[in-house]
Amino acid sequence: MPDDSAKDKLRFRDLAQHVRQVTSVNGMPVIWYWKGRFWIWSEGVYEPQHLEDTVLFVLKHLMSAGIDSSHWVATQVAHALAAMSMLFIEKYPCWITTQGKERDGPYSIALANKLVDINALALDREARPERPVVSSHDPAWFSTTRLPYAWDPDCQAPLALKLFRENLTGPEAVAMLRGFMGYFLLPTTREHKALFLYGKRGTGKSAIANTVRVLLGKRNFSQLSISQFGNRFAMPRTEGMMLNITDEVCSVISAQAEERLKWFMSGSSMDIEDKNVRMYAMDPTAKLLVCLNEYPRFHDTEGAIWRRICPLRCPNKVSDEKKDTRLYDEREGGKLVGEGPGIFNFAIRGLGEYLKAGRLLICQDSEREWATASAENCGVRTFVTENLRSEPDGYVSSKNLRELYEHWCDQNGVDRRERVGVVPLGRVVRREFSGASSKSRRLAGMTVNGFTGVTLI
Template sequence: MAVARQLAPAWHHDATNLLTRRYWRGTWMRWEGSYWREMDDQEVRASLYTKLEHALFIHITPKGEEKICNWSPTKRKISDLMEAISAVTHLRPAVDAPEWITRDGMSRDSDTSNTHGNDSPIVACTNGLLRVADRELMPLTPGFFNLVSVPFDYDPDATAPTWEQFLKGVWPDSPESIAALQEWFGYVLSGRTDQQKIVLIVGPTRSGKGTIARILTNLVGKGNMAGPTLAGLATNFGLSPLLGKSLAVISDARLAGKDGHQVVERLLTISGEDTIDVDRKFKDPWTGKMPTRLMILSNELPNFGDASGVIARRFIVLNMQVSWLGKEDTDLTDKLAAEMPGILNWALDGLARLEKNGHITEPPGSADAVTTMQDTASPTSAFVRECCEKGPTHEVLVDELWDAWKAWAEDQAVRHGTKAMFGRNLQSVVPQVKRTRPRGDDGKQIPTYSGLGLKSYARNGESPDSTRLNHGSESLRRAETGLSPLWAQHENSPKCAGCGFPFEPVEPGQTKHPGCAAA
């Protein structure tokens, strides 16, 4: 510890006297002038060996005499010294970047410095800390604990005409998509994670997905970007490359196999600002909230297996339809790189609009794409939307709903599974549904779902897309014969001349269900 105290003055910023080296969440961090960078253990060891290779110290002999000795660094001494330095430079794990900190590693409670809540976010540039609200440029300081810094100066007069023209070519008829991308760029720069959204860009080959990803990478700095795969996220150490990264770009997204549920779980955890344990090779696990924003590029909507369909609602989908295949501008990236200060101003305008509106703009078609993804991930969700009604006044027999689900699943060519699995999936899609057992007229208990009911066309064997719902199921026969009060409302309804069950005629003089084959 005495040696650590001797070395500590070299880790202080001259102007502010704040530490430029910190030990945070089991990781060494070093201030690089405009942002904090993670240091590898071996890098710390190498610097200590170099600094102490010829160090001397005063040794007091048993006789009280002073003797000059070589400190002679060894593996054991360096390991003990690193332990002591971690105590001297400790930064509380509760600190979440970006955040202002004081010398002792506590948060600063100041209206002008707090980047959370309703206060304006701060973007670190190479020439200062830019406050987005009023575009004021403040001095760079290690007191601002940030992991992201744009690798160029802030220029308030810079513009990006080539970039804006490129985006108009990508979305010629959708200014909302351009606005959403602009807000996303600013959101990534700000270090915020409160929107809990993932951007999904879907488009054909050579439609500009890669160009957008490269420009955003240049904007945040290549050292702040990770490029994982969806399958890689499910592996034991799959999240470790994302530590300390503000952006993760998943290109050519493909998801298949048994690890799909684990991928969904990790996407939900990262985007949802939840605390997670991250395994790291040859290191203790890292615990905290990951500051990484996720952007996925794909030629088609990915299929996420999620019974609740929650993952689909995390996405902002940007659809591309224009392709430059065979007409590529090979110099476009270089042209856009020259406009980075102007693109920064463009992104800051998007961040200001996001601050004002409170949410990222949803482009036309995004909601439909999200619904499609939700239906693909959770067929139960699609069944409920198409065939059911929700509300406290609705109820339906368990067997009746099960028969309707089986017929719908057969028509949609999906597995209907078991009744227990369907009940579990139904509970995740409609949490307010309760399973009860009311007694019928004969005193027998009948399993019933309350809070959910079948739409009239579903009861009658019809569907907007299908005529295969089984209106002649055994559960309906038992209901019609008086076993349940649920069908009392149908006492005065027209009865099918073929099967005898209630139905709603759609044509004058109609006496049977459409397609009824009963004798």
């Protein structure tokens, strides 16, 4: 005969199975255990739950079934429920089976009233009959993303379009923004690109960023500043998000914040820390949108950050008479908030353009701005190109180059914290001049380190 302990375990398991069955939708369980917490499906989306919330959820359904229970019993049932509801998935979001394993299926996004296969929709492609482009919410789609408005294929966004045309440089810039907005809807950072909205104060950058906020909804973006990237406990706030929106950028950022920013834009997995939680690996899901009045000075001399920046200029000053902050304020009946379905359709069009091209389309104005800003921002590169030229038989000692660089920094007001040493300076020299190389020479009876293939102008 089994002892009382074994009987209790069997009872808790049976009660957990009961809760799982009575809460299922069309035979699909709606409660899962993943990454050390419970996830419960409701209104088209999975929500993370604390253990106490799950215990109350269990207690509610046990009592509804007339099963005499206590908080302690419900807690034991929750533990049993965790054991039988484990998710075995490697990618997120994804379609899952009733056994909690991944299965094939199209990437979809839940809107307030429908589940949409956005890739098929963007490419004007008919899905298979068993998997329509637009369908009802389905708990087999494991995702925490739900957009806050209803699916309406006929809705337009005249206010948003007017705002884009008034604040950007032209139709090509609007098309570039449209492609990025479509890319923001995808659960990938594969392009390794960040959109930087650049302009002086009052040029509509925040208005464009607010329109993107309307597209995604409050629950689907984080708002870490670039300086906060240096805080090891801040990064978990971006996990599972579609986008991180940064409204303020300091002219000088820490080396640690810059390294994390580089990692974030590259989409590489990285170990992070959360308070009261052990360190774990996180794969970034959020893309990056930055609004700035001036570019920060980056410590990076390899161009790794600048290669990932796509600037979009906002050159036109918006007069105080034209500013209408109520457009975004739900409490004031914000008109732009009501254009959510139309903004979604605008982004879907951009997604189609992106998928057909196989890359993000960058307008000519953005390319010119990138060339100018990257050259001006990377002081090392500017110094090298202004003070050196290619010379096959030339030679410049590291000591002379360093002294000249320090003098140039003093003249140009470069902060001492931003100045680089001889090694990164040499990397820039070799990158800018293909014939340059590091080499030691004997001069005046001494060994001198320096660079061949270049000479001072």
